[in-house]
Amino acid sequence: MPSTPEFNPALVEWNGLHGLPRFDALNDGDFAPAFDAALAAHEKEIDAVAGNPEAPTFENTVVALEIAGDELSRVSALFWNRAGAHTNDTIQALERDISPKMSRHYSKIGMNAALFARIDALWEAREGLGLTLEQTRVLERHWKGFVKSGAKLPKVEQEKLAGINEKLAGLGTQFGQNVLADEKSWALILSNGADLDGIPEFLKDAMAAAARERGEEGKFAVTLSRSIIEPFLTFSERRDLREQAFKAWVARGANDGATDNRGIIRDTLALRDEVAKLLGYGNFAELKLDNTMAKTPDAVNHLLREVWAKAVKRAGEEEADIAKLIADEGKNHDVMPWDWRHYAEKIRAQRFNFSEAELKPYLQLEKIIDACFDVAGRLFGIRAVEKKGVPAYHPDARVFEIRDREDRLVALFLGDYFARSSKRSGAWMSSFQSQHKLLLKNGRSGELPIIYNVCNFAKPAEGKPALLSLDDARTLFHEFGHALHGMLSNVTYPSVSGTGVSRDFVELPSQLYEHWLTVPAILKQYAVHFETGEPMPQALLDKVLAARTFNSGFNTVEFTSSALVDMAFHTRDKVEDPMAVQKEVLSELGMPKSIVMRHASPHFQHIFSGGYSAGYYSYMWSEVLDADAFAAFEETGDAFNREMAAKLKDNIYSVGGAIDAEDAYKAFRGKLPSPDAMLVKKGLATFEELSGSDA
Numbered sequence: 001m002p003s004t005p006e007f008n009p010a011l012v013e014w015n016g017l018h019g020l021p022r023f024d025a026l027n028d029g030d031f032a033p034a035f036d037a038a039l040a041a042h043e044k045e046i047d048a049v050a051g052n053p054e055a056p057t058f059e060n061t062v063v064a065l066e067i068a069g070d071e072l073s074r075v076s077a078l079f080w081n082r083a084g085a086h087t088n089d090t091i092q093a094l095e096r097d098i099s100p101k102m103s104r105h106y107s108k109i110g111m112n113a114a115l116f117a118r119i120d121a122l123w124e125a126r127e128g129l130g131l132t133l134e135q136t137r138v139l140e141r142h143w144k145g146f147v148k149s150g151a152k153l154p155k156v157e158q159e160k161l162a163g164i165n166e167k168l169a170g171l172g173t174q175f176g177q178n179v180l181a182d183e184k185s186w187a188l189i190l191s192n193g194a195d196l197d198g199i200p201e202f203l204k205d206a207m208a209a210a211a212r213e214r215g216e217e218g219k220f221a222v223t224l225s226r227s228i229i230e231p232f233l234t235f236s237e238r239r240d241l242r243e244q245a246f247k248a249w250v251a252r253g254a255n256d257g258a259t260d261n262r263g264i265i266r267d268t269l270a271l272r273d274e275v276a277k278l279l280g281y282g283n284f285a286e287l288k289l290d291n292t293m294a295k296t297p298d299a300v301n302h303l304l305r306e307v308w309a310k311a312v313k314r315a316g317e318e319e320a321d322i323a324k325l326i327a328d329e330g331k332n333h334d335v336m337p338w339d340w341r342h343y344a345e346k347i348r349a350q351r352f353n354f355s356e357a358e359l360k361p362y363l364q365l366e367k368i369i370d371a372c373f374d375v376a377g378r379l380f381g382i383r384a385v386e387k388k389g390v391p392a393y394h395p396d397a398r399v400f401e402i403r404d405r406e407d408r409l410v411a412l413f414l415g416d417y418f419a420r421s422s423k424r425s426g427a428w429m430s431s432f433q434s435q436h437k438l439l440l441k442n443g444r445s446g447e448l449p450i451i452y453n454v455c456n457f458a459k460p461a462e463g464k465p466a467l468l469s470l471d472d473a474r475t476l477f478h479e480f481g482h483a484l485h486g487m488l489s490n491v492t493y494p495s496v497s498g499t500g501v502s503r504d505f506v507e508l509p510s511q512l513y514e515h516w517l518t519v520p521a522i523l524k525q526y527a528v529h530f531e532t533g534e535p536m537p538q539a540l541l542d543k544v545l546a547a548r549t550f551n552s553g554f555n556t557v558e559f560t561s562s563a564l565v566d567m568a569f570h571t572r573d574k575v576e577d578p579m580a581v582q583k584e585v586l587s588e589l590g591m592p593k594s595i596v597m598r599h600a601s602p603h604f605q606h607i608f609s610g611g612y613s614a615g616y617y618s619y620m621w622s623e624v625l626d627a628d629a630f631a632a633f634e635e636t637g638d639a640f641n642r643e644m645a646a647k648l649k650d651n652i653y654s655v656g657g658a659i660d661a662e663d664a665y666k667a668f669r670g671k672l673p674s675p676d677a678m679l680v681k682k683g684l685a686t687f688e689e690l691s692g693s694d695a
Helices: 028-050 058-067 070-085 089-110 113-124 133-148 155-185 201-213 226-235 239-250 262-278 284-289 297-328 337-352 356-362 365-380 470-487 508-518 520-526 538-546 552-571 578-589 618-634 642-653 661-669 676-681 687-691
Strands: 188-190 220-222 383-386 398-403 409-418 428-433 436-439 445-447 450-457
Touching: 028 058, 028 070, 028 089, 028 113, 058 113, 058 133, 058 436, 070 089, 070 428, 070 450, 089 133, 089 155, 113 133, 155 262, 188 239, 201 220, 201 226, 201 356, 220 226, 226 239, 226 337, 226 356, 226 450, 239 337, 262 284, 262 552, 262 578, 284 297, 284 552, 297 337, 297 552, 297 618, 337 356, 356 538, 365 383, 365 409, 365 470, 365 508, 365 520, 365 642, 409 470, 428 470, 450 470, 470 508, 508 520, 508 618, 508 642, 520 538, 552 578, 552 618, 618 642, 618 661, 618 676, 642 661, 676 687
Parallel strands: 409 450
Antiparallel strands: 188 220, 383 398, 398 409, 428 450, 436 445
């Protein structure tokens, strides 16, 4: 791709540390001309593959597609990183423009008749081509991708599908931007005194920093960042302020006006239903589940409803405990959603004799990062070396080399841990560059994985350490588990690299990794007091471990209700009024009035702008797998058993999508799991109860 005076070559010529992008050489205005040039270059490459006069071979067709669009991949990786982690008005305007343009570009490729004819010929002849298992998987992925892009449809229907996909891309972008706008625009500014009743020092520090960012020096801001709103709802003694903050939190995307997402939801669901019908599926969920472990909506709903019955029963017991505590305090109000976290924390403090505030001084961000790296070293023989002074995409983002036992460079890792108004909420892993072994057209041989994690922890005051909740620490481990999936990848072809697996398998490496946070040897070493350096007392450690399933009914009801609404949206024939459907599903389930969905539909970014449509269930599907997988280590009596760790790396973390997910899991564990271990891990059942039931 030739550079021009309007095109900044730093977008595609990455000559920073070990091939890291030169983030300090990029400007917002660079992206638009770079996208134009990269899209045109990719189109030429595609035309060359489709128009090749030679008979199709795996090399001249599939491999050619695998390496095509390298420049576009690089520009896109940099842009979407900025759009998610450090956006602004310029980037958001381009995002609204580029999303439909990219959809149009890939629709054109997916409907290229000459190109599909080559792929289809290879697919029909696959058994006689002498392909490896990985090559067969790569060919299958391309063939199915073309079919789902409408390659077999008549021209008129292809054009209709392309138009729908373009509209969907624009709607998804707008949905996410609306949620971010609502999060940025709301803050509850508090003064000292009674406004802060019950607020611990670590939260006061975070709220003071958030207030300073908004020009309110000397005051305290409750924001809609999860790292502030959740502890505020937990510790604030001011029920009126908890209610005010909670209602703002759950109203994101549903505030009328320009940022209201309810119309976007309606239009999105209607268009998705059209896509499914055009491609010959009964509904959108059937389309999305076609290439997953679950395979059918019925299988998903069966698991979710089995868990729901146990979760809502446990939540009822938890609510009764909360109601009793409210009465014991001499109050007579019902248990409402803005009460639950507050009173659950008091009950935990009573029952287990510790509070989140007591635990937090032992969970320093820096130490938990070290713990993440240490676990990876014990399991997989890798270590992290921070490279200070290397420019990243934001001053808060840090750069690490990941090296193996022989000191060979395995990957680059960037960690971006603090919340800011330019970053969308939540936590995620992504990559600037994924691992593969192909020779690219510019002479690069293979790719070093360049992986990043984004979190939204509250930034501490200057000179003070960032202190995490136990949930925050789990989030950090979770996202680093995803990062390891990308960094330990060892495949030949880009399309099956790292996290290039089915949606309901991709959460296994991340959720499994969470288990090692609470391994006693890790907590003893890294859970040390930020002032004294003393390790967490054994008595407190024992209480933390004993309380692991506390409040599990609430947590599971929050999640499962969201997953069931997602499935209802994507299995119904027509959804004229999505909010009425949400209300109907929750009513039919018997949703407690004291709990809300973890993600109400107007801010449910996972399914409307994040790629998890008809797929939010996958976190629970993977929980079934991760509970069983960690049990494999527990059965050896050693959480770091080297033989089991080697099997885990070879069959789960390094193979990407090069083999079928079920086959990968069975190669590691010898069998597929039942939900039993997951239900026991969550504290929703005992093995004795399950063995005596039909569950």
